[in-house]
Amino acid sequence: MSCCGKGFCNFQFADGAPLTDYSVTNMNAQYLFLPYGTLLQKNEIVRIWMESGKAKEVAIEAKWPIAFDQQGAHAVGRDRELPWQLVAMDTGFELDDILDWPNHDLANPNEQPVVLEFRHPIEVKPSLKMRLLQLLYKIRNL
Known part of the structure; x- marks a missing residue:
């Protein structure tokens, strides 16, 4: 896969x-x-990816079908509104394009747009104490 022509x-x-x-x-x-x-x-469990080639495994927390009306876009079955600015920023789309997708040039009326919500795994970052203990362990084993 190539990200450039x-x-x-x-x-x-x-x-x-x-x-x-x-x-x-x-x-x-x-x-x-x-x-x-x-x-x-x-x-x-899926991998999100960037055009640079980086990838990370995450779990899909929810899958929200999107419905459009005069007020804009709404997640079907979700009790509160999606943070559309964050959705646009994470996806790399313009906010206006997402909220008015049915009128976009590339919209397909036969396909149901969705928003995936991700759950990231907990990553333990080593504390200063942990790093010091690792260093002392290495020194001890020399």
Whole structure:
């Protein structure tokens, strides 16, 4: 897979969990707007990815179908409104394009847009004490 036409940045993703249909703008993305839907389901482990080739495994917390009316876009079955600015920022789409997707040039009326919400695994960052103990352990074993 190449992220540019001239082949300057050729990369391939390693084998693993399925990749999301679209890339995210950062590895800590919480939401992903998919204008043409997806077969991915809730609680499935997937890899979010960036165009630079970085990938990270996350779990799908929720999958929200999107309905459009005169007031804008709404997540069907969700008791509160999605943070649309954050969805747009994580996805890399313009906010106005997402909220008015049915009138977009690339919209397909036969496909149901969805928003995936992600649950990131807890990553333990070593404290200063842990680093010091690791250093002392290495020194002891020399």
